[in-house]
Amino acid sequence: MGIYVIRVPDIGEGIAEVELVAWHVQPGEEVREDQPIADVMTDKATVEIPSHVHGKILALGAEVGQLLSVGAELVRIEVEGEGNLKEGADAAAPVAAPAPAAAAPVPAPAAAAPEPQAAPAPAPKASTPAPAPAAARAAAPVPRARKADEPPLASPAVRRQALDMGIDLRLVHGSGPAGRILHEDLQAWAEGGGQPVGAVSSQYVERHGEEVIPVIGLRRRIAQKMQEAKRRIPHFSYVEEMDVTELEALRQQLNQRHGATRGKLTLLPFLARAMVLALRDFPQINARYDDEAGTVTRYEAVHLGIATQTDGGLMVPVLRHAESLDLWQCAAGVARVAEGARSGRAARDELSGSTITLTSLGALGGIVSTPVINHPEVAIVGVNRMVERPMLRGGQVVARQLMNLSSSFDHRVVDGMDAARFIQAVRALLENPALLFVE
Structure with missing residues (x-):
């Protein structure tokens, strides 16, 4: 060997x-x-x-x-055979040793039990062996505490018993496999001072749990990148409200007519197209700033970063050459790169090289946000949620679909006036959507 x-x-x-x-x-x-x-x-x-x-x-x-x-x-x-580790070479290199085999569970002392237990039956004489059920209970695993967001695990019968007893399963630690709550756990909870759900004390008990979570993997990369962006870039944000009533009506009409054959359109492809057209007059915004070299690189191509929430954290896949795509191509491209990021199948060249980023929280977008620039870019455009609100038009109060754009810029490269003019250009295109199709 x-x-x-x-x-x-x-x-x-x-x-x-x-x-x-x-x-x-x-x-x-x-x-x-x-x-x-x-x-x-x-x-x-x-x-x-x-x-x-x-x-x-x-x-x-x-x-x-x-x-x-x-x-x-x-x-x-x-x-089998020789392997590739030469005799005597690296033999003493420190590596993690195999984990020792798990020892048989040892009954914990009654005083060390994390949850109150039912009072034990009177102890038998020394010469009499303990009953089997008591021995089984003594060797049972210690109840496992759940994480804050982990739902209680219990069978339908246990859940029904908990309902009858007025016990909130979220407050009971299970001693079964994988923390499953057993009938015995409910009994122990009741006999140990637990109170029905309706009682005030069961809902307002003191909690002292702590959980230390290492910042590793994608979350560490996100933390480092956000810290670098805020440390290096002097941000300023600009928020503008726009009336997207006509745009939303156009989107719905296009989906009714072409949705079955070309795919459904969200607002993002329209916003991407508006950004592409507006950036032609504001090339300093479609740029990347090299801090070390002290240079700004402006791009004719619009490589659009799409801020995407994944299970591991925020990623920014890139839709390349957004300037060359029509609405449906843009919609398909956004869906493709976002799904690639969420599933972990995104190619390497799809995770870098963006020149400006678009971020949206959809229906959770709130009224105003202050997005962090995707370093080394110099601008990020954020979409807030669309809501119907009253608006004055021609002296009449009418209901309109309104939406805010919350955008951030690098003040070293983009002046406030240029940022405002850029967003106003995007606004004009979205409020008059026919202009999106006129060169």
């Missing part, structure tokens, strides 16, 4: 360091060739590292969240 060492590969693009974000194997497990063993994250994407060989995992070389340089030892695998 030999030892095969897998090291952090050279991913290219000048990357010298990666972050370990997930293990797919553990010490003692058998792995196959090409089976994924770990995920590492670069500045641009998450990369899956496969096993090169068949064998058994001996040790892991790092913990999740640790930064590793290219060539660092990632994992050791026991293989």
Whole structure:
């Protein structure tokens, strides 16, 4: 038998360091060739590292969240034959040892139990063996506390009993597998001083739990990028209200006529088109600022960043050459890059290179926001929610569809007057949507 060492590969693009974000194997497990063993994250994407060989995992070389340089030892695998670890070389290299086998559960002392338990039956004489049910209860797992957003796990029968007893399952810790709440847990809760849901004390009990969450992976990248953007860029925001009644009527008509064959349109393709047309007169806004070189690069192409919420956090995939796309092509492109980011299948070139970013929270967009610029860009346009509000038109109060644009700019590159004129140009196009189709 030999030892095969897998090291952090050279991913290219000048990357010298990666972050370990997930293990797919553990010490003692058998792995196959090409089976994924770990995920590492670069500045641009998450990369899956496969096993090169068949064998058994001996040790892991790092913990999740640790930064590793290219060539660092990632994992050791026991293989048939010689392996690639030369005798005497790196033999003493520190790696994570296999986790010890779990010991049999030891009954916890009554005083150390985290939840009040039912009063035990009178102890039998020393010469009499304890009844089996009591022994089973003594060896039961300690109730597991749930996270704040984790729903209680219980069978329908337990839920019905809890309802009859007036017990809020969210306040009960389960001792069953995976924290499942059992009938015994309800009984222990009731006998230990728990009160019905309707009682004031059960809803206003003191809570002292704490949870330390490591900032790793995509969340660490987001934190670093936002901190860098706010540290380097002197932001200023500009908010403007616009009447999108005609635009919304046009969108609905286009969807009724062409939605079945070309796909449904949201407001984003119209806004993207308005930005493309307005940027022709404001090239300083479709730009990237190099802090180190002290230069601004203006782009004729509009590579539109689409701020996208994923399970891991905020990502900004890029819709390239938005200036060359019609409404339906733009809608399809936005959907494609957003879905690629959410599913983790986005190509590397779709996660970098944007020249201006568009962000929207949809129906949750609020009235005003102050979006953070996607460094090294110099502008970001934010869409707030559309609402029907009263408006004066020709001396009459009428109901109109109104929406705000909340945008931020880099004051080193974009003057306030230019930012205002740019947003007003976008507003004029959206309030008169026929202009979107006139060159």
